[in-house]
Amino acid sequence: MSERYILGVDTGGTFTDFVLWHNHTIKIHKCLSTPSAPEQSILQGIQDLKLDQLVTGDEFFIVHGSTVATNAILEGKGVRTVFITNRGFADMLSIGRQVRSELYNLQPQPVAPPVPADHCLETGGRIDAHGKSLEPLIAADIKTIITQLETLLPESVAINFLFSYVNDDAEKQIEKAIRDWNDDIFVSRSSAILPEYKEYERGMTTWLNAYVGPLVERYLSRLCKGADQATVSVMQSSGGTIAAEQAGQQAVHMVLSGPAGGLAAAKYLGQLTDQTRLLTFDMGGTSTDVAMIDGELQLTSEGSIGYYPVAIPMVDMHTIGAGGGSIASVDEGGLLIVGPESAGASPGPVCYGKGGTQPTVTDANLVLGRLRADAFLGGAMRLDMDAAQQAMRKLAEALDLSIEDAALGIIQLANEHMAQALRVMSIQRGIDPRELTLMSFGGAGGLHVCALAEALDMKQAIVPVHAGVLSALGMLVAPRTRQLSQTIGRAFSNCDENELATFFNPLVEQGKQALIAEGVTKEDIQLTYSIDVRYLGQAYYLNVPWQYEGNSDGTALQQATEDFHDLHELRYGHAMDVELELVNIRVALSERQHDLSSTESTFLYRQEQSKDEHQVQQVKLAGLDEDVPVMPRDSLVTGQQLTGPALVTEKVSTTFIGRDWRATIDKNGNILLNYVGLGST
Numbered sequence: 001m002s003e004r005y006i007l008g009v010d011t012g013g014t015f016t017d018f019v020l021w022h023n024h025t026i027k028i029h030k031c032l033s034t035p036s037a038p039e040q041s042i043l044q045g046i047q048d049l050k051l052d053q054l055v056t057g058d059e060f061f062i063v064h065g066s067t068v069a070t071n072a073i074l075e076g077k078g079v080r081t082v083f084i085t086n087r088g089f090a091d092m093l094s095i096g097r098q099v100r101s102e103l104y105n106l107q108p109q110p111v112a113p114p115v116p117a118d119h120c121l122e123t124g125g126r127i128d129a130h131g132k133s134l135e136p137l138i139a140a141d142i143k144t145i146i147t148q149l150e151t152l153l154p155e156s157v158a159i160n161f162l163f164s165y166v167n168d169d170a171e172k173q174i175e176k177a178i179r180d181w182n183d184d185i186f187v188s189r190s191s192a193i194l195p196e197y198k199e200y201e202r203g204m205t206t207w208l209n210a211y212v213g214p215l216v217e218r219y220l221s222r223l224c225k226g227a228d229q230a231t232v233s234v235m236q237s238s239g240g241t242i243a244a245e246q247a248g249q250q251a252v253h254m255v256l257s258g259p260a261g262g263l264a265a266a267k268y269l270g271q272l273t274d275q276t277r278l279l280t281f282d283m284g285g286t287s288t289d290v291a292m293i294d295g296e297l298q299l300t301s302e303g304s305i306g307y308y309p310v311a312i313p314m315v316d317m318h319t320i321g322a323g324g325g326s327i328a329s330v331d332e333g334g335l336l337i338v339g340p341e342s343a344g345a346s347p348g349p350v351c352y353g354k355g356g357t358q359p360t361v362t363d364a365n366l367v368l369g370r371l372r373a374d375a376f377l378g379g380a381m382r383l384d385m386d387a388a389q390q391a392m393r394k395l396a397e398a399l400d401l402s403i404e405d406a407a408l409g410i411i412q413l414a415n416e417h418m419a420q421a422l423r424v425m426s427i428q429r430g431i432d433p434r435e436l437t438l439m440s441f442g443g444a445g446g447l448h449v450c451a452l453a454e455a456l457d458m459k460q461a462i463v464p465v466h467a468g469v470l471s472a473l474g475m476l477v478a479p480r481t482r483q484l485s486q487t488i489g490r491a492f493s494n495c496d497e498n499e500l501a502t503f504f505n506p507l508v509e510q511g512k513q514a515l516i517a518e519g520v521t522k523e524d525i526q527l528t529y530s531i532d533v534r535y536l537g538q539a540y541y542l543n544v545p546w547q548y549e550g551n552s553d554g555t556a557l558q559q560a561t562e563d564f565h566d567l568h569e570l571r572y573g574h575a576m577d578v579e580l581e582l583v584n585i586r587v588a589l590s591e592r593q594h595d596l597s598s599t600e601s602t603f604l605y606r607q608e609q610s611k612d613e614h615q616v617q618q619v620k621l622a623g624l625d626e627d628v629p630v631m632p633r634d635s636l637v638t639g640q641q642l643t644g645p646a647l648v649t650e651k652v653s654t655t656f657i658g659r660d661w662r663a664t665i666d667k668n669g670n671i672l673l674n675y676v677g678l679g680s681t
Contacts, residue, residue: 004061009063014032014344014348016033016034016041018030021476026473039219042227043227062230063232063233063234064223067258069216070257074306079186080119082154083158084158084160087126123145125141125173142173156185158207159189160203165195165196165202175187186213188206193252194485195485216247236257238481252312255303260297262474266278272668278462279439279456280292280440281452284443285344286342288442290318292431313483318421325360327342330398336399343358350391351373351384352381365654372619377652408623415451422438437458441468441470450673462671463648463671463673468650485585485587492579500548525589529546529586530546531582541583542564616631628646636669641664644661659677
């Protein structure tokens with residue numbers, strides 16, 4: 001194992017991050033992203049790290065978090081796709097749930113249907129909720145579909161029939177006919193992508209998979225060709241990886257690929273520090289992602305991308321347009337606004353010197369002195385202080401403020417946006433954030449962590465080792481996984497535990513075969529069962545563990561009942577004496593987690609400083625009376641303590657330790673922060 005090179009790659013909106021693991025040591029790298037062709041920045045990074053000289057996939061592994069699927073969906077740049085469904089339901093995706101995004105807007109802007117009307121085809125093959133045929137799929141129906149496809153010439157096809165999760169014979173017949181006609185067309189079948197109830201959500205997920213699938217396949221093909229010396233895997237939205245060869249057919253599972261990597265690393269490092277209940281925020285150049293980890297990653301099947309619901313399991317997070325590149329401006333009423341528009345990678349913040357003209361959060365941190373112009377990217381990229389101040393001056397004049405006060409206002413407003421996102425994932429779900437530890441990562445997270453912790457009255461925080469590239473680090477520790485589900489739809493009183501086992505077993509076998517095909521041994525596959533439950537008559541459900549161990553004494557159903565009532569009361573403030581309904585069953589299959597710390601040298605920090613490291617630079621920061629020490633992070637040692645205010649610089653990020661905070665360096669290099677101000681205990 002020690003001879004292997006494992007490269008974690010996270011492609012962000014501004015930077016592409018790399019973490020290389022070899023022989024129990026870690027090396028990090030960062031370069032500007034190339035949004036028009038993301039593989040170019042990855043291949044450039046491989047060259048920078050001199051990994052292009054390796055010649056065999058047995059030595060070199062790439063685990064990649066990709067934004068290709070997400071960007072194509074958000075920008076409306078997927079492929080020409082045809083949607084096929086039962087007669088009378090061609091407008092299924094356009095009608096949706098008839099839920100208004102702006103409840104009190106009497107004149108909302110119309111939203112274009114996801115699929116043009118002439119690309120929505122209808123045919124036979126309809127069944128009822130029990131699988132009984134209502135309208136058979138006949139040969140003439142299939143012939144008509146093929147004739148229509150010959151006219152439309154799509155790149156991909158999405159097939160979504162009513163109740164296909166009960167019986168998918170009709171969907172399979174259509175799929176076979178299309179492949180017999182033209183095997184080059186990408187086909188996405190709902191019973192394979194999401195065999196669950198709710199025809200709209202299932203149809204939308206199936207269409208999104210078809211809409212971006214060919215793009216993902218082509219992108220991964222270019223990447224694999226350019227890095228033909230490596231074995232490539234891709235991070236999924238659920239926090240596990242999948243082989244690149246299989247990823248294209250399941251492209252919709254990659255919509256939160258990068259953020260899921262960060263949470264995989266956060267969970268891993270949290271376990272190393274005995275902090276398993278974490279509130280996390282990942283602040284990059286374009287956005288901030290907020291999530292909670294309670295022992296395990298929290299997943300949801302009610303996520304969305306832009307306007308579109310995505311019902312596959314994905315990490316449960318809240319994303320806002322607040323990042324280092326968020327642009328600050330003054331609105332028509334003379335008020336300061338920050339984001340959601342971002343300067344991105346090109347031109348980027350003004351201080352990057354690449355043509356940006358509008359001040360950003362990054363420029364504000366530089367003006368305040370919290371970013372060091374000569375220490376950005378380890379000195380590889382010098383920031384332009386004069387340009388940042390000039391851009392900030394224009395904003396300050398419009399607000400009738402000093403340059404420093406305008407910059408401080410930008411930081412405070414960005415912090416409030418992020419604090420509100422943290423409240424959404426904690427307080428609004430009945431969880432007291434004071435009982436959690438705040439973990440920050442991303443290139444900009446460390447600059448804001450203390451202020452955000454104070455905003456939520458949290459007393460503990462962590463800036464993990466390699467925080468600026470944590471999503472890339474997560475690619476290395478994330479296991480290969482599969483998430484499978486099936487709608488059951490019956491009251492608890494009609495459930496038999498032995499019968500439910502017959503529904504779970506095919507999902508388990510399907511997942512095992514997929515993981516074994518990727519090289520996971522049967523002994524290393526771990527299983528987790530859960531079920532979606534609701535009160536009979538409700539529209540929404542909650543997911544609870546399923547603890548069936550092979551007997552049928554009713555204990556699994558009883559435990560699930562108790563767990564659901566407890567969770568419902570925690571989430572909504574009440575529980576009811578009402579019949580429960582089992583909606584879906586779920587199986588999560590995962591290989592045993594990689595352990596990069598099996599040899600201490602992977603993360604272990606030095607125990608002693610060299611003599612020249614006792615010289616600490618002191619700088620003046622705007623808004624502070626006293627001088628502030630600036631400490632390179634790689635000069636810190638295990639057990640060392642710092643009292644704020646202080647700056648800790650490193651190649652890929654900077655941490656600002658606020659006043660009234662004390663930082664301790666643990667044995668793995670994590671910065672453990674504790675509030676020691678007035679009112680602390």
